[in-house]
Amino acid sequence: MRLGIPHFGNVYVAVKAMARRLGATGKDIIIPPPMTQGTLDLGVKYSPTEACLPYKLTLGSLIEACELGADTLAQARGTGICRLGYYARGQEQMLRDLGYNAQFITVDISHHKIISIMQLIRNMTNNASWKEIISAFFFGIGKLAAIDKVEKVVQEIRAVEIEKGMANRMYREAIKGIDDASDSREVKRISREYIGMLRKIPKNPQADPVKVAIVGEIYVVIEPFSNMDIEIELGKLGVEVHRTMTLSRWVKYSLFLNYLGVDEWKQVHKLAKPYLDHDVGGDGWESVGEKVLYTRKGYDGLVHLAPFTCMPEIVAQNIMPSTREDIPVLTVICDEQMAKQGLLTRLEAFVDLLRFRRRR
């Protein structure tokens, strides 16, 4: 079996780690090349015109995996309010029409998440023992957590470093190092080392970074290709970026703590209540709540990312301007028509606005 997965942030690191732990060779797991314009073009060509960007990107990524010889593909599924529920179905049909003979396996991410994932791994490994599966699983998500920990520091340093780009270079090295690490102790050591090195990067003592939070739809928030590296660009403009949504957080809560009755969004939902009183699918409810939260925390601005025609985010976008807690919000709609220069101009104007407001 040759398993292909679509790209989604650093998920590939975790999948690779798990597979290697369970004795898979490089041939058994196919990670498509990093996403490029070509991936997007492929996805756009074979998707329904009005499908959303994550659909198009994951389809492009899956086609690339098929080209590399994958015969089994993994995709998320769920019964939700947003389009995600039909991703696997639509993409499977399209790949069959294109003549790829790939089998689809789906991970249920709305109910029984952890069971569904465990079962999937077990089926794929020809019934390896549960002990092995669980240890491999924790090894994989440990890598994700380590990367996210480094990233948090990178987001701070980017805004204040003197020589722009140093933090990014180190972040890339750190991902590479963590990806290559073969046991948990090594992962921890690498992440500690890189965090230490990042803290030592020379900083501009006069820098007074404005603080911006990134909220929105999970795929475009987490996958840098889909939002045109918006965090890096903001960093170059001297902005300290904060983002609640990370993969390791999703894993930690959705797969474990939610079952114990811990709701990571409880506070955010409560804050959103006066404006939007129930879940609208996707991350719409959270976006509204986070606006209120970050205003109270004293952030300077909010960047709201959403794929074009994303239903929950449109609801959020319509409601956001009417909240009493008022900070500037820049809504960036991500789709295949997006151009880097246009984005940069808008970001510069937005950051200028934030600086101006702060000086007042």
Place this chain on the structure above:
Amino acid sequence: MDIIKVGIPRALLYYQYYPMWESFFEKLGAEVVVSPLTNKAILNLGVTRAVADTCLPIKLFLGHVISLIDKCDYIFAPTVISLGRKAYNCSKIIGLPNMTRALIPECPVILAPEINLEKWRYHVYQNIYKLGSCFTSNPFKIKKAVEEAWKSNLAYRSKMAHEGITCPEAINRMCQTNQQLDSNCYPSPILTIAVIGHPYVLYDDYLNHRLISRLKSMGVKVLVPEMAAEEELDIAAKKMVGTPHWSFETDIVGAGEYYMEEKVDGIINLSVFGCGPDSMMVDFVKHRAREFGIPFLALSLDEHASEGGVLTRLEAFLDMIKRRNRICV
């Protein structure tokens, strides 16, 4: 005491549930005010309020709400979250009352009972009771109104399925509204075409440029999803995609599959630009139409769609079917 006036915007769920709502509110002693037929002014009112990416039916809904300000004491816009097990509605319909409150601050009080069949029945009853108690403190009166409302809903559905009429026609026969009656004489039909889409797109004559009456005058027998019984649509939809995750898509994919099995001459899908559920589901119908070898036309409407463009495509589609069926014109 003055009679309480409840405003119902003539948009979105109006077409599916108006007879039910009307008898509910009238039994409770309230007066129902329906907004006028969609026109350009209403559309413009709505378009200026919402974010550009919002889909057209929502903008129209906002326009209708604005046109009801000053004419009523309450606006009725239920929060319909789920109409079946593991089936939800589109986010925008769920968030509609909240969006309306945010975008039209001067709007009268919005009555937004939560209808969520994912939760247990009692929850729905409780919400309807809460809605009823805005009008009367007599629980028996509310119960009576609910029963009456449900009865007229069933009558409405069966009327459409048995007599083969569209939503506005049925509403016209059952209720006193100023919906225009279509009393033209049409040529005898030579083709049968199923038109599938959300009721609020199919029956809003301003939005779809009078598509249904246009088709009729071109000698087409028009079938719409409401003309089939609900159970049949459910079965047909299951055959195509399993149980749809969106309640209102059952009618669309179900009607697609059902009418294709009935061997219609062609299928026209009417959707609006930016409709999330449609963007996925219609693709399945299209795929299935290819398997059946039935012509399929997807018409996407938005606030810019020009009448001429729609007409040209319709004529071309019909000509193609006629040539295919070797009907001399």
